[in-house]
Amino acid sequence: MxxxxxxxxxxxxxxxxPSSTYFDAARTHRSGIHARLDWQLGVREMFETGSLKHGTGVWLYSDVDYIVSLKGARPTPTTALNNVRDALKDRYPNTTVRVSRPAVVCEFAKGDETVEVVPAYDAVGGGYWIPDPKSGDWMKSHPKDxxxxxxxxxxxxxxxxxxxxxxxxxxxxxxxxxxxxxxxxxxxxxxxxxxxxxxxxxxxxxxxxxxxxxxxxxxxxxxxxxxxxxxxxxxxxxxxxxxxxxxxxxxxxxxxxxxxxxxxxxxxxxxxxxxxx
CATH class of the missing domain: 1.10.1410 (Poly(a)-polymerase, middle domain)
Incomplete structure (x- = not known):
């Protein structure tokens, strides 16, 4: 035919x-990431977002994405990204951890289990402030909406x-x-x-x-x-x-x-x- x-x-x-189990290996790193960031920076909330959450991920290309709402006063986006990067580098010394705005990318298993962590701060009235890839400043986002x-x-x-x-x-x-x-x-x-x-x-x-x-x-x-x-x-x-x-x-x-x-x-x-x- x-x-x-x-x-x-x-x-x-x-x-x-992607299959229903495709991201399972990458998801196993969630608790370790949360624990380290909570210990060093203080975490209000951590949740999945992006194509994985939306059901639009692409096999072999999409990563697991998390937004991590942090405690304390909001610094510059560069400082926030560097703080998250450094904390995760300490936790995972044998893993490539790098900044790629608006996220910190953790290439577990040589990139086969990649996790992206977006630092965020709660915004008054709802939503989150996350790094803006283009301006280098903060941008307001409502990922759940x-x-x-x-x-x-x-x-x-x-x-x-x-x-x-x-x-x-x-x-x-x-x-x-x-x-x-x-x-x-x-x-x-x-x-x-x-x-x-x-x-x-x-x-x-x-x-x-x-x-x-x-x-x-x-x-x-x-x-x-x-x-x-x-x-x-x-x-x-x-x-x-x-x-x-x-x-x-x-x-x-x-x-x-x-x-x-x-x-x-x-x-x-x-x-x-x-x-x-």
Whole structure:
């Protein structure tokens, strides 16, 4: 039986969907991280966030992400990151521990069990202050509300938001696009929630074209609670991202046209180029 464009895309989504146990090894480090940070810095709360929590992680690429709300007065973001890094370096001397804003990255098992720890401070009125990767200052974030927003958007079109987000992240990772995963996910949720009809081969193109039309502009927090979402961390990464986005839009456009002409073989060929398969 000839493979259709939609069946190919669904198989790609399935391929890059982590199993229910995929992150279990990385999760085993949670108690040690919590204990060390609580001992040295004081922890109010520690919880999972990011693609793992949202159900949009990508097999072989996504990490376990934690937000750690710390006690005491809020220092500069650089100081907070360095404090967390140094505490975890002391706890795990044989593990690579480094700062990669907005997180401290712990590469357990030589990177096979990577955990990212985002230092945070409670914000008055709700939410958390976390390091802003672009400005170097603090930014206000409401990760629990963002998770609810993605889940609500995903109820439309039989889980379209998370499917689109996973494909967007697969493109990012396979094509080494220096754009924020969180940004891609929130844009995907917003796009899916605004669509009346849904056809994945067409909507991939429309989603990427929209990103290109707005030139990866910062996005207002759709919950109306936190800071804006930035797509990139510097002008140089923007140039690289836009260049790769141009190529992606061109390939997605060709794939869409072939799909609409019912030439599934050529449509799949273009999607394979798009997603680096």
């Amino acid at each position: 000839t493979e259709t464009t939609l069946s190919y895309l669904n198989s790609l989504i399935s391929k890059y969907t 963002h998770n609810s927003y993605v889940n609500d958007a995903n109820k439309k079109h039989s889980g379209a938001a998370k499917k689109l987000a996973r494909l967007a992240k697969t493109w990012k990772y396979k094509r080494s696009v220096p754009v924020s995963s969180c940004y891609l996910e929130m844009r995907a949720a917003k796009y899916a929630s605004g669509e009346v009809a849904w056809s994945l081969p067409i909507d991939i193109y429309q989603y990427l074209k929209n990103l290109r039309d707005i030139e990866l502009a910062a996005m207002n927090d759709p919950t109306g609670l936190g800071s804006r979402f930035n797509a990139y961390s510097s002008d140089s990464t923007k140039v690289d991202s836009i260049s790769k986005l141009d190529t992606a839009v061109s390939r997605a456009s060709k794939a869409k046209n072939y799909f609409q002409a019912e030439d599934h073989a050529l449509a799949i060929e273009q999607f394979k180029l798009l997603f680096g398969q």
